[in-house]
Amino acid sequence: MISHEGAYFMKHQLLNIVRFIFLFSFSVQSQTETVTATFKYILGDNDTRNDAKRIALLEAKKLCIEKVGTFVEGKISRQTNETIINGKSTLSDVTQQERSAFIGAIIKVDIIEEKFNYVGDNQTLITTVKATVDSRNIIERLMQIKSDDSLRNRVLKQQEDLKDLRNQIVQLQERINKASPEKAFAMREQRAEIFQEIDELDAYRFQIRAITNSAVTKIDIGMTGQDVLKYAGAPRAKSETTFDKMVAWNYGDVWVIGRDNIVIAIVNSKDFLIDDSEREMKKKSIK
Numbered sequence: 295m296i297s298h299e300g301a302y303f304m305k306h307q308l309l310n311i312v313r314f315i316f317l318f319s320f321s322v323q324s325q326t327e328t329v330t331a332t333f334k335y336i337l338g339d340n341d342t343r344n345d346a347k348r349i350a351l352l353e354a355k356k357l358c359i360e361k362v363g364t365f366v367e368g369k370i371s372r373q374t375n376e377t378i379i380n381g382k383s384t385l386s387d388v389t390q391q392e393r394s395a396f397i398g399a400i401i402k403v404d405i406i407e408e409k410f411n412y413v414g415d416n417q418t419l420i421t422t423v424k425a426t427v428d429s430r431n432i433i434e435r436l437m438q439i440k441s442d443d444s445l446r447n448r449v450l451k452q453q454e455d456l457k458d459l460r461n462q463i464v465q466l467q468e469r470i471n472k473a474s475p476e477k478a479f480a481m482r483e484q485r486a487e488i489f490q491e492i493d494e495l496d497a498y499r500f501q502i503r504a505i506t507n508s509a510v511t512k513i514d515i516g517m518t519g520q521d522v523l524k525y526a527g528a529p530r531a532k533s534e535t536t537f538d539k540m541v542a543w544n545y546g547d548v549w550v551i552g553r554d555n556i557v558i559a560i561v562n563s564k565d566f567l568i569d570d571s572e573r574e575m576k577k578k579s580i581k
Contacts, residue, residue, distance in 0.1 A: 326428040329365060330406065331358035337417045338471040340478035347408060348489055349467065350421035352460060355403045358423050362401050362432075363394045369429040388440050395453035396436045399502045401425050430563075434546040437530055439502075449502060456495050462488050513550055515581050517557045522550060536569035551575045 333354035337346050367390065388396075406422040439446050463485060470481045512525040522543065529543035529550070540558070543550045549566040551559040558572065559579035570578070 326426055327365070328424055329358060329361050329427050330422060330424045331355075331361055332420060332422045333357060335419045335421070336413075337419065340470050340473065340475060340482070343410065343419075345482065345485075346410075346419045347421070349463065350408070350419050351405065351423070352463065352492070354421045354423045356460065358403050358425050359398045359401055360394075362425050362427055363397045365427060366397060366429055366432055366436075367393070370433065388436070392446075392450065393436060395450050396439045397432065398453050398456070399439075399449045399499055400432065400435050401427075431547060434530070434563075438546060441530065445502070452495055452498055452502070456492065459488055459492050459495070463492075513545075513548075513557060513560060513581075515557055515560070515579070519552055519555045519557075522552075522557060526550075533568060535575075538572040540572060540575065542566070542568070548580070551579075 331354050333350050335346050335350040335353070337343075370393075403423050403425045406424050407420075408422075409420045411418050411420065439449055466481055466485050466488070470478050470485070473481060513522055517525075519541075526545055529545055531544040533542045533544075534540070535542055535551070538553070541552045543552070544563070547563055549561045549563060550557055551561060553572065559575040560581045561575060561578045562580060565578045567574075
């Protein structure tokens with residue numbers, strides 16, 4: 295027969311094992327990866343180096359975002375269209391095409407290298423880009439877009455417009471390569487106008503990223519629940535902690551912890567545990 299002390303010890307050890315497994319799975323799913331893509335562009339007689347840089351970057355970004363989409367789709371599939379946010383289903387009612395559009399709107403792609411070479415008589419440009427990917431963070435931000443009908447429609451339209459402009463650039467480039475220098479000059483001006491429209495859409499993409507950024511910049515310790523809703527909007531998930539009966543609101547990167555309608559802690563999602571005490575929550579708080 296197991297003594298009372300022995301039973302307590304076994305229960306305590308089991309709890310520690312469960313917590314370790316939870317933390318381990320959390321850290322694995324929060325791991326970031328770098329995705330790279332390279333595009334090789336062969337300059338035509340009517341191309342300048344700046345023309346080549348714009349076109350190569352546009353295509354390299356497209357390839358990189360497609361690779362990020364494939365990477366994230368794999369994560370979503372392994373989670374059977376669910377994420378670990380409070381055990382709630384997330385993206386099961388969003389099509390793959392929509393998810394690709396959402397990813398295109400929120401992923402930041404940076405240039406690693408632009409290198410001009412000669413291959414025979416042809417000048418080439420090789421552009422390499424990268425994107426840093428945290429699959430959990432991306433899935434949470436996709437959820438945020440999904441849950442806001444207005445934002446969702448804006449993102450889908452922005453990405454559809456960007457796709458149309460990219461196709462116009464490709465078609466125009468084919469004509470420029472075959473045109474005389476005089477006709478090519480006018481077409482290049484037309485292409486510059488399309489690039490300007492793409493730049494404007496990219497500027498709007500920065501706004502989308504800002505909208506889906508963490509609420510941590512908007513929430514402070516001591517705010518009331520009403521303040522949180524006013525400045526950060528409705529949470530993606532809401533839960534009640536195991537101990538001390540605190541309320542926990544999820545805003546993607548962070549959980550906002552409240553007690554008696556007052557914010558007492560703001561905890562990174564990767565550090566959040568539902569069975570933490572008030573003291574442990576405050577110790578983990580990033581503010």
